[in-house]
Amino acid sequence: MSTLSDTPARYGPISKWLHWGMALLFAAQFVSAALRWWLPRDHAVRDFFWSYHTDLGVALLLLVLLRGAWGLMNIKNRPSVHDGLIGRLATVGHLAIYALMVVVPLIRVIAAAGSDRGLSFFGLRIFPAQQPEITWLTSFSEWHGELGWILALLIVGHITMAVGWHHLIKRDGSLQRMTR
Numbered sequence: 001m002s003t004l005s006d007t008p009a010r011y012g013p014i015s016k017w018l019h020w021g022m023a024l025l026f027a028a029q030f031v032s033a034a035l036r037w038w039l040p041r042d043h044a045v046r047d048f049f050w051s052y053h054t055d056l057g058v059a060l061l062l063l064v065l066l067r068g069a070w071g072l073m074n075i076k077n078r079p080s081v082h083d084g085l086i087g088r089l090a091t092v093g094h095l096a097i098y099a100l101m102v103v104v105p106l107i108r109v110i111a112a113a114g115s116d117r118g119l120s121f122f123g124l125r126i127f128p129a130q131q132p133e134i135t136w137l138t139s140f141s142e143w144h145g146e147l148g149w150i151l152a153l154l155i156v157g158h159i160t161m162a163v164g165w166h167h168l169i170k171r172d173g174s175l176q177r178m179t180r
């Protein structure tokens with residue numbers, strides 16, 4: 001295994017870059033969603049932040065697939081999860097975060113494929129506009145926002161556990177495995 005790979009003692013540089021880079025991008029994505037919900041229509045700040053939501057969302061979908069593939073390639077060398085109930089909950093929590101990181105953008109991309117606007121990714125047309133809309137495809141968007149907010153809650157729980165429980169209370173070095 002190369003120095004880029006994970007080891008049982010710590011996550012390697014690729015896993016770390018993916019984790020922290022995507023954490024920043026997810027923060028930007030949730031800011032755009034929160035302002036869309038919070039500010040009135042036609043508000044300049046809302047429009048500015050909303051303007052990148054689709055491109056960033058599709059980019060995050062591609063990044064999570066890359067991260068999942070890299071995680072699977074490293075599965076035998078990754079730092080082991082903690083023992084006991086907390087450890088099992090952490091594994092379930094990480095898996096739930098992974099699942100939602102895929103499902104949330106994927107269902108919106110599927111819905112866009114059937115919509116009257118289609119889908120472009122940084123100016124590149126992926127799906128043409130549909131006239132009339134393909135309603136069984138557009139119906140996939142119904143859960144996008146709700147599942148997105150559930151993902152946000154899981155992430156808040158994840159950060160609370162990583163910083164509050166592991167770093168400040170147990171002081172077990174878990175945080176350092178992702179930072180060193």
Ligand code: HEM
Nearest residue numbers: 033036037054057058060105108109112141144145148149
């Ligand atoms: C991981 C990536 C994504 C996250 C975390 C996310 C999150 C969210 C959230 C929380 C909302 C609800 C906003 C509100 O309450 O007003 C929302 C709405 C929306 N998102 Fe995303 N999103 C992501 C990816 C995408 C992608 C890839 C697309 C387009 C292909 C997209 C298009 C939309 C649209 C059009 C809405 C408005 C409501 C709807 O039509 O469903 N999002 N997103």
Ligand code: HEM
Nearest residue numbers: 019023026071079094097098155159162163174175177178
């Ligand atoms: C301040 C923000 C964050 C902190 C302090 C943090 C901390 C950590 C730490 C310490 C680990 C390693 C856990 C272990 O070895 O047991 C980890 C793993 C993980 N984190 Fe975070 N995290 C943050 C943000 C995020 C965000 C925004 C996401 C998802 C969008 C996320 C998803 C994950 C996942 C899925 C893992 C499992 C390892 C992997 O496959 O990447 N984290 N995090």
